[in-house]
Structures are given as C-alpha cells and as structure tokens.
Amino acid sequence: MTPDEVIDNIIKSGLKGRGGGGFPTGLKWKFTKGADADKKYIICNADEGDPGAFMDRSVLEGDPNAVLEGMIIAGYAIGSDSAYIYCRAEYPKAIARLRQAIAQAKKKNFLGDNIFGTNFTFNIKIKEGAGAFVCGEETALIASIEGKRGMPKFRPPFPAQSGLWGKPTNINNVETLANVPWIILNGGDAYAAYGTDDSKGTKVFAMAGKVKRTGLVEVPMGCSINEVIFDICDGIVDDKKFKAVQMGGPSGGCITADQCDIKIDYKEINKTGAIMG
Numbered sequence: 532m533t534p535d536e537v538i539d540n541i542i543k544s545g546l547k548g549r550g551g552g553g554f555p556t557g558l559k560w561k562f563t564k565g566a567d568a569d570k571k572y573i574i575c576n577a578d579e580g581d582p583g584a585f586m587d588r589s590v591l592e593g594d595p596n597a598v599l600e601g602m603i604i605a606g607y608a609i610g611s612d613s614a615y616i617y618c619r620a621e622y623p624k625a626i627a628r629l630r631q632a633i634a635q636a637k638k639k640n641f642l643g644d645n646i647f648g649t650n651f652t653f654n655i656k657i658k659e660g661a662g663a664f665v666c667g668e669e670t671a672l673i674a675s676i677e678g679k680r681g682m683p684k685f686r687p688p689f690p691a692q693s694g695l696w697g698k699p700t701n702i703n704n705v706e707t708l709a710n711v712p713w714i715i716l717n718g719g720d721a722y723a724a725y726g727t728d729d730s731k732g733t734k735v736f737a738m739a740g741k742v743k744r745t746g747l748v749e750v751p752m753g754c755s756i757n758e759v760i761f762d763i764c765d766g767i768v769d770d771k772k773f774k775a776v777q778m779g780g781p782s783g784g785c786i787t788a789d790q791c792d793i794k795i796d797y798k799e800i801n802k803t804g805a806i807m808g
C-alpha cells in the first residue's frame with residue numbers, strides 16, 4: 532500500500548481515538564501527512580493516568596508488538612522516521628516488555644534503517660513519565676518529552692501542525708494504535724462492520740468498581756452499559772442496587788442507572804457528560 536492507501540483504509544475503518552477525545556484517527560494522520568516539514572514525529576500516549584484504568588497497560592504488557600506495529604504503520608503513512616512512547620514510570624513491566632519488543636523488532640529490521648530494504652527508516656524511543664496526571668494531555672506530554680514542565684498549551688496550533696520541537700506530530704493512544712495492524716490486515720470495511728453509525732470497532736473497559744466480575748471487558752461499540760454491567764460483569768456485589776457508573780476518569784462524568792440502557796457510542800456517551808476513554 533502507498534501511504535495514502537494506508538490513510539484511506541484508516542479513514543474507511545471509522546477508527547476514533549481511544550484516548551478520550553474520540554477524534555477520527557485517519558483524519559489526524561491525513562493532517563499530519565499534509566503538514567509541510569523536514570521532520571515529523573509519531574507519539575504513542577501510554578500515560579494512562581485515569582484512576583482504575585488499565586486497558587493500555589494490559590496491551591503494553593501482553594502484546595507490545597501490536598502497538599509498535601501500529602506506530603510503524605503510522606510513521607510510514609505520515610512520513611515520519613522518529614517516534615516516542617510516553618509511558619508512565621509506574622508501569623515497569625510494560626516498559627520492560629516494550630524495550631524487549633523494540634530490540635526484537637530492530638533485530639528483524641521491522642524497525643531501524645531502511646526497513647526491508649526500502650527507503651523507509653523508523654526508530655522508537657521510550658520516555659518515562661514522572662507521575663503527573665496532566666502529562667497525559669497531548670500538549671503537556673510534548674512539553675514533558677522536551678524536558679519542560681508538563682503544562683497544557685492553547686490549541687491551535689495542534690500537534691499535527693506544530694508538536695514535538697515545533698515539528699508536525701501525530702499523537703495517538705495505545706489502544707488506538709493497537710487497532711491499526713488489524714485494520715490494515717483485514718481492511719477498513721471489515722473493521723467498520725463492527726459498531727454503530729457513529730462509532731466503529733470495539734472498545735476495552737477496565738471494570739474497577741463494585742461489580743461481581745472486575746477486570747477488562749472488550750465489547751463491540753453499540754452494546755449497552757447495562758449489558759456490560761449485568762450480562763458480562765454479573766451485576767453488583769451482594770446484589771445491591773446499581774446506582775451509577777463513572778466513566779472517562781477525572782475529566783469524565785457519571786452516568787446514572789436510569790441512563791445505562793444507552794449504547795456504547797461516542798455521540799451517546801458524550802451527551803451524558805461522560806467521556807469514552
């Protein structure tokens with residue numbers, strides 16, 4: 532595939548950013564590809580600061596290769612040769628597994644200079660975050676990589692125009708990037724077959740509250756919150772009354788029990804004031 536064909540497939544898939552904002556991933560890639568610059572960066576946001584969230588940690592520890600592959604494909608598509616994974620230092624196992632996966636990928640020339648004898652070169656570095664929740668926000672995260680205090684900046688300019696060291700930068704969440712290899716392997720249309728009109732594919736949730744079965748749940752978009760709580764997590768501990776779910780971390784909101792028959796869909800969830808991230 533050419534870089535444009537890769538981006539077209541991601542647009543067709545309907546994939547939206549899993550980091551909370553729900554921005555269409557293919558469009559973000561297109562904007563970064565279209566920015567005129569001698570250097571561009573890819574960043575994987577692995578800060579995962581929301582209390583109780585461990586969706587990204589499980590992917591990083593269990594299948595770091597999927598994230599690396601997503602980043603390599605993103606780099607090829609937008610014309611970048613350098614990338615960072617910004618991972619919280621509280622995830623030592625994830626960092627160790629990433630380092631190992633990067634070393635293995637370099638050995639096989641999936642990463643490094645002239646990948647598979649082409650003129651595409653791509654390298655990934657890891658930057659460990661020092662535990663500030665705000666550094667999950669993309670502009671603060673970029674400042675932190677640059678060695679500055681992690682404080683958000685007003686946008687525009689968006690990172691796609693001026694990001695890391697003033698260069699166009701594509702920043703995506705771990706879960707977003709881990710979806711990319713499947714989309715490229717199976718095609719954007721196959722991915723878009725899962726989900727609702729507005730939100731495609733599947734979403735992973737970390738069920739950390741008073742449900743009988745806690746842990747990670749991956750459901751197709753369009754399934755209801757009630758289905759997750761009662762059918763998958765088997766309801767509330769001691770069969771107490773279900774009152775509300777808190778979704779989207781400190782930036783999100785609470786969805787009361789009477790609203791929980793709504794579909795898991797960016798548009799529907801955002802209407803409640805919560806965030807899908």
Ligand SMILES: Cc1cc2nc3c(=O)[nH]c(=O)nc-3n(C[C@H](O)[C@H](O)[C@H](O)COP(=O)(O)O)c2cc1C
Pocket residue numbers: 547548549550551552553554556576577578579580581664665666667668669670702703704705707708782
């Ligand atoms: C206060 C704050 C904290 C955030 N924390 C995270 C985070 O921990 N991980 C993440 O992926 N995105 C986080 N975001 C969203 C990022 O700014 C950004 O939108 C995201 O990394 C883009 O990737 P995506 O398009 O794949 O979702 C946060 C945003 C805000 C405002």
